[in-house]
Amino acid sequence: MPHAHAIAVYQRHFILSQLQRRTSRYGQPFCACYLTSPEGRQWMAYWWQAFPYRNHWPDGVEVYASVRPRRMGRAWILDIIDLQVAALVEVFPQKDVQSTLPGWLLEKAVYPTLLRELWAQIHMFSSTPLRSFNQRILHDPEISLFWVTIPASHAHHHAEAGGLLRHSVEALRLLSWAEAMTLLEWEVARTAVLWHDVGKILGYDAQGQRTMEGWTTAHEEATSEVLATHLAWLRRQSPELVTALKIHWSGRTPRPLMPGRILVESCDRMSAALDSRRLAFAQQPAQRQFAQLSGPGPATRFWRLRPGIKAFH
Numbered sequence: 001m002p003h004a005h006a007i008a009v010y011q012r013h014f015i016l017s018q019l020q021r022r023t024s025r026y027g028q029p030f031c032a033c034y035l036t037s038p039e040g041r042q043w044m045a046y047w048w049q050a051f052p053y054r055n056h057w058p059d060g061v062e063v064y065a066s067v068r069p070r071r072m073g074r075a076w077i078l079d080i081i082d083l084q085v086a087a088l089v090e091v092f093p094q095k096d097v098q099s100t101l102p103g104w105l106l107e108k109a110v111y112p113t114l115l116r117e118l119w120a121q122i123h124m125f126s127s128t129p130l131r132s133f134n135q136r137i138l139h140d141p142e143i144s145l146f147w148v149t150i151p152a153s154h155a156h157h158h159a160e161a162g163g164l165l166r167h168s169v170e171a172l173r174l175l176s177w178a179e180a181m182t183l184l185e186w187e188v189a190r191t192a193v194l195w196h197d198v199g200k201i202l203g204y205d206a207q208g209q210r211t212m213e214g215w216t217t218a219h220e221e222a223t224s225e226v227l228a229t230h231l232a233w234l235r236r237q238s239p240e241l242v243t244a245l246k247i248h249w250s251g252r253t254p255r256p257l258m259p260g261r262i263l264v265e266s267c268d269r270m271s272a273a274l275d276s277r278r279l280a281f282a283q284q285p286a287q288r289q290f291a292q293l294s295g296p297g298p299a300t301r302f303w304r305l306r307p308g309i310k311a312f313h
Contacts, residue, residue: 011066013038013086017059021051035065035078044072047080055145060104062086087139088229102139109148110162114169118194121172127187129237134191136230137198143226146201154210155295157275164201167271168194174267181260188241189260192248193267199223223249277302 014035023029029050036042045067066081101119109115119138125131138144152158152167171193177186199222203214224231224246235242248261256262280291280302289306292299 009066009068009081011064014043014063014065016057016061016063016083019051019057019059021056031080035063035067035080043067043069043076043078045078045080047083053142055141057141058104058108058145060102060107061141062102064089085140088136099135104141105138105144105148108145109165110160111148111165111169114165115148118165118169118172121190125187125190127184127241129234129241130187130191132237133230133234133241134194136233137195137227140230143198143201146204147198150201150204152197152200152272156293156300157272157279164197167275168197170271170274171196171267174270175263178259178263185244185258185260188244188258189248189263192245192260193264195223195227196249196264196268198226201226220249220251276300277304 014037017034017036019031019033021029022032028048031047031049031051033045033047034042035045045065062085063083064086065078065083067078068081069076069078071077101116106112106115122131122134122138125134147168148165149162151160151163153163158164158167172190175186175190175193177183181189197219199219200214202222202225203211203217203219205211231242231245234245244258247257248264250261276293277291280293280300281288281304284291286307290301290303292301
């Protein structure tokens with residue numbers, strides 16, 4: 001970075017690390033971190049405001065920052081004017097910033113193998129806008145860090161840490177290509193089933209605890225809110241794709257405008273039912289045919305065929 005003889009502001013790509021939220025002696029919140037340039041030079045940096053994002057960004061997040069260098073004693077430091085995730089900045093010059101699965105997300109994921117499988121599936125999308133849309137979401141720490149760590153339900157299916165990722169990938173596996181669907185329709189349905197429960201991230205705080213919003217509101221209503229920035233980007237690429245996704249996420253239309261919505265609902269329910277059945281029979285002897293899973297509301301009951309029954313005579 002050039003020497004600053006004035007109060008010039010520079011916009012550059014950095015790697016963020018050691019982010020800390022602090023409070024000044026006057027009670028004003030601010031942030032301190034290190035920013036490393038592509039050339040390998042590390043700078044101490046300060047952002048003189050409360051961290052504006054809900055989650056704590058881990059080391060290794062690639063950012064695009066507006067900074068102003070200044071002297072502090074014998075060293076140069078950076079005052080941060082603005083800070084964004086690099087992959088979400090459209091003017092960012094590095095074209096391949098979204099082409100790799102971020103390492104900081106893999107480190108936080110409870111099921112890193114499933115995350116790698118998901119990334120490979122997304123990479124094979126033929127639709128460039130949908131592929132980029134999915135990659136942008138995974139590069140967004142405000143969404144992805146919650147999405148790979150929280151459970152899919154409180155006391156039902158996939159209720160463990162990381163359960164939401166496991167449920168979403170299982171539902172994606174179940175969504176097969178119907179012959180009458182076009183390839184684009186199939187990829188829209190796959191994108192829809194992948195993020196159908198993303199609204200659940202608003203029900204948890206950064207420590208993984210349920211919030212009042214999580215206890216009192218329906219997560220289905222929050223999907224578009226959580227994905228608003230990315231849907232706005234996708235709308236600039238193709239307004240019809242946004243419309244198609246919203247049709248797949250809508251539960252109010254009595255007759256689906258797009259049959260793929262039935263697939264999305266079915267795969268969601270099938271994944272949930274399979275995991276609930278697994279839990280119901282987990283402590284039962286092998287010969288037991290009936291089991292139930294208790295939880296909020298009526299108990300869910302399951303029946304299964306006896307093991308060893310002859311399928312053919």
